[in-house]
Amino acid sequence: xxxxxxxxxxxxxxxxxxxxxxxxxxxxxxxxxxxxxxxxxxxxxxxxxxxxxxxxxxxxxxxxxxxxxxxxxxxxxxxxxxxxxxxxxxxxxxxxxxxxxxxxxxxxxxxxxxxxxxxxxxxxxxxxxxxxxxxxxxxxxxxxxxxxxxxxxxxxxxxxxxxxxxxxxxxxxxxxxxxxxxxxxxxxxxxxxxxxxxxxxxxxxxxxxxxxxxxxxxxxxxxxxxxxxxxxxxxxxxxxxxxxxxxxxxxxxxxxxxxxxxxxxxxxxxxxxxxxxxxxxxxxxxxxxxxxxxxxxxxxxxxxxxxxxxxxxxxxxxxxxxxxxxxxxxxxxxxxxxxxxxxxxxxxxxxxxxxxxxxxxxxxxxxxxxxxxxxxxxxxxxxxxxxxxxxxxxxxxxxxxxxxxxxxxxxxxxxxxxxxxxxxxxxxxxxxxxxxxxxxxxxxxxxxxx
Numbered sequence: 001x002x003x004x005x006x007x008x009x010x011x012x013x014x015x016x017x018x019x020x021x022x023x024x025x026x027x028x029x030x031x032x033x034x035x036x037x038x039x040x041x042x043x044x045x046x047x048x049x050x051x052x053x054x055x056x057x058x059x060x061x062x063x064x065x066x067x068x069x070x071x072x073x074x075x076x077x078x079x080x081x082x083x084x085x086x087x088x089x090x091x092x093x094x095x096x097x098x099x100x101x102x103x104x105x106x107x108x109x110x111x112x113x114x115x116x117x118x119x120x121x122x123x124x125x126x127x128x129x130x131x132x133x134x135x136x137x138x139x140x141x142x143x144x145x146x147x148x149x150x151x152x153x154x155x156x157x158x159x160x161x162x163x164x165x166x167x168x169x170x171x172x173x174x175x176x177x178x179x180x181x182x183x184x185x186x187x188x189x190x191x192x193x194x195x196x197x198x199x200x201x202x203x204x205x206x207x208x209x210x211x212x213x214x215x216x217x218x219x220x221x222x223x224x225x226x227x228x229x230x231x232x233x234x235x236x237x238x239x240x241x242x243x244x245x246x247x248x249x250x251x252x253x254x255x256x257x258x259x260x261x262x263x264x265x266x267x268x269x270x271x272x273x274x275x276x277x278x279x280x281x282x283x284x285x286x287x288x289x290x291x292x293x294x295x296x297x298x299x300x301x302x303x304x305x306x307x308x309x310x311x312x313x314x315x316x317x318x319x320x321x322x323x324x325x326x327x328x329x330x331x332x333x334x335x336x337x338x339x340x341x342x343x344x345x346x347x348x349x350x351x352x353x354x355x356x357x358x359x360x361x362x363x364x365x366x367x368x369x370x371x372x373x374x375x376x377x378x379x380x381x382x383x384x385x386x387x388x389x390x391x392x393x394x395x396x397x398x399x400x401x402x403x404x405x406x407x408x409x410x411x412x413x414x415x416x417x418x419x420x421x422x423x424x425x426x427x428x429x430x431x432x433x434x435x436x437x438x439x440x441x442x443x444x445x446x447x448x449x450x
Contacts, residue, residue: 135170136174206446281300396440400442
């Protein structure tokens with residue numbers, strides 16, 4: 001039997017609770033506090049006034065607008081003929097005032113009007129259900145035939161029939177076939193058709209000379225074909241996809257200019273406030289019922305732990321924001337191109353906290369300044385690998401600006417880009433410039449030449 005003496009540090013429940021709240025974003029912390037207020041009667045939640053217009057006030061105005069619109073519709077009822085027919089839900093599909101159109105419903109309505117045998121109609125419905133949102137049919141023919149219980153030849157005829165429907169290009173197996181179907185629909189059998197069938201990759205790399213030699217046409221004809229192809233829709237089903245709602249972002253920190261210096265504005269940081277209910281505090285002190293006293297004691301302890309965690313969260317987040325404001329003065333003055341390198345380890349050492357604490361403090365937090373709204377983690381950016389005093393994000397931004405402003409007939413080489421970046425204070429090697437260019441998804445000079 002061997003005895004071992006060692007020292008371990010264990011976090012208390014209060015500390016664990018503080019760490020949990022520290023990494024929560026603005027909306028997440030609000031939802032958490034709302035759940036605490038509903039479950040714990042000893043606390044009262046006070047939401048900031050600034051958030052009210054984005055929620056309740058917006059909903060009130062929307063309800064009022066709907067009420068006015070409904071009244072307008074009712075008042076004009078007797079002014080329009082065939083009212084019942086016009087108000088039919090089927091007639092409102094795909095319109096601004098009615099039901100949302102989908103690719104599936106759009107195709108099924110076309111199929112319902114086709115004069116085809118019922119067996120083929122059911123096969124077409126089946127194929128529509130197998131389409132991707134883009135309108136492509138990428139499932140192998142063998143699997144489709146097995147799923148439909150029909151011979152492969154019959155399935156191919158069904159796919160060919162599906163490809164005659166609108167939008168043009170629907171039911172294609174890949175991009176090349178999708179563009180080919182659209183060209184066939186408009187009666188184009190020129191160089192554009194041969195290019196989309198056999199030279200699409202070369203066209204993407206702007207290899208006009210290679211395509212021209214292969215097809216025995218001039219480079220000017222290749223360019224005209226490229227313009228024709230650009231007018232086609234590579235994803236015909238995309239027009240039926242509902243737009244994704246923009247995420248709601250509430251700034252946690254505001255940076256303003258005061259006497260020539262950019263600092264955090266402590267008075268513009270609205271956040272949900274939690275207060276102890278005075279009635280239950282008095283009841284805890286005055287009651288003689290042991291069960292009530294025990295229940296209130298547990299709830300008051302829980303509330304005090306939440307309040308402590310909130311204070312810790314606000315304090316740590318504000319200290320990190322002040323560190324960012326002090327270290328990124330050039331950014332707040334001149335914009336993203338002046339973003340300097342900054343590590344979370346520097347903030348951890350300066351604030352005398354653990355690195356993971358800084359990471360939690362900036363996670364899902366947002367800073368608003370005159371340049372816009374940025375994630376707090378945006379300001380912690382590594383330097384360029386060649387020892388430049390400019391952050392990697394700033395170099396990428398300047399590189400994109402140089403390429404966007406170049407003469408497309410004579411695009412800049414990586415060496416020329418390196419020289420221009422060096423004139424702007426970004427000392428990099430040519431290899432690093434090429435690496436960053438590829439990271440931005442930008443091709444080389446041959447691929448950018450027009």
